[in-house]
Structures are given as structure tokens and as C-alpha cells.
Amino acid sequence: MTTSNYKLDRIDQKIIEILKLDGRISYQRLAELVHLTPRPCQERVRKLERVGVIRGYTALIDEPAPPQNGVILQLQIALASQSGRAAQAAFEAEVNQRADVLACWLVSGPFDYMLRLRCTDMDAYRTISNTWLSNTSFKIEKIISSPEMQTVKE
Incomplete structure (x- = not known):
């Protein structure tokens, strides 16, 4: 199964929305927010990763200011x-x-x-x-x- 033929349901969309805001959220907290138990929630996240809907996780870095007069x-x-x-x-x-x-x-x-x-x-x-x-x-x-x-x- 690939991204193009994977249909997102309401729960998948909610998981993605939450992970966009906090990629380090625990499965326990994510499960609470989408009204699942942790295990099925984790399985959904892993499936979203496997099919390429979730391609990775990243840190947003506050770039240092340019040097004086930079x-x-x-x-x-x-x-x-x-x-x-x-x-x-x-x-x-x-x-x-x-x-x-x-x-x-x-x-x-x-x-x-x-x-x-x-x-x-x-x-x-x-x-x-x-x-x-x-x-x-x-x-x-x-x-x-x-x-x-x-x-x-x-």
C-alpha cells in the first residue's frame, strides 16, 4: 500500500494534525486525544509511517541571529x-x-x-x-x- 491509495479516516487525520504540532507526544497522550487506547493508536501511527504518510520527525530550531551587522x-x-x-x-x-x-x-x-x-x-x-x-x-x-x-x- 502506498500514500496514493491509502485512505485517511477521521482518526488518522486527527493523529496527523496532533503530530504536526507535537511530534514528540507520547502514545498515551496521543491516544487520549484521539479517543483510542495506546496500542491501536501506536499501530495507526506505525501504519502511517509505513505507507509514507508520515515521512519523518524533525526539530524546529530557532536559528541564531546573524552576526552583528550580519x-x-x-x-x-x-x-x-x-x-x-x-x-x-x-x-x-x-x-x-x-x-x-x-x-x-x-x-x-x-x-x-x-x-x-x-x-x-x-x-x-x-x-x-x-x-x-x-x-x-x-x-x-x-x-x-x-x-x-x-x-x-x-
Whole structure:
């Protein structure tokens, strides 16, 4: 059975809703909230994991503030239209090995990637962006950057 042909009932949906808010909740407490005994509740969670509805659990980390006068930037990156899979692979390898890249998404539309980048200052950002733009294996056409001002919702 896979996610596509697994039908969620009302209890499954409630379990998922609760686990989204607290992935570390005990089976005892989860069972109480969905009106089951702990064993059937645990079996439902394990089945949701097995079929891929629940893909994993994660910790939400409060990122440390950027260094004094530091900045976090949202970047939109467009590769050249004829860049191919090799350019994508090279760029993805680059961002995966960099600690200053906080997150990266492959997206559709006028840009190929969106990134969150932490820099000590704008000079550091200029160095990174110039390096990326001049790297012929990435085939970056343009980078649009916007500094993060304030988190409204996460």
C-alpha cells in the first residue's frame, strides 16, 4: 500500500494534525486525544509511517541571529535556459556543502532555485554571488536577492 491509495479516516487525520504540532507526544497522550487506547493508536501511527504518510520527525530550531551587522538573504537564482542537468547537479552540490546556505528549494517559474543565505555582511554576499556567477559549471544567468527584515510567520 502506498500514500496514493491509502485512505485517511477521521482518526488518522486527527493523529496527523496532533503530530504536526507535537511530534514528540507520547502514545498515551496521543491516544487520549484521539479517543483510542495506546496500542491501536501506536499501530495507526506505525501504519502511517509505513505507507509514507508520515515521512519523518524533525526539530524546529530557532536559528541564531546573524552576526552583528550580519544579514540573511532570500535569493532567487535562474540558470541559463540551456544549462542542463550537469549545471543543476554542480550547483546543488555547492549549496549542500555550504554551511551559510540555510535552505534551498528547486522551484518552477522564472527562477530555478530559491535559497536562504546567511552572510556576515553585504561584502561577503557580493563575494559569494560573484563566485557563483563566474563559475561556468553552474551556468547562473541571474541572482535576485532580498534581505530578510522580520519573520512574520514560520
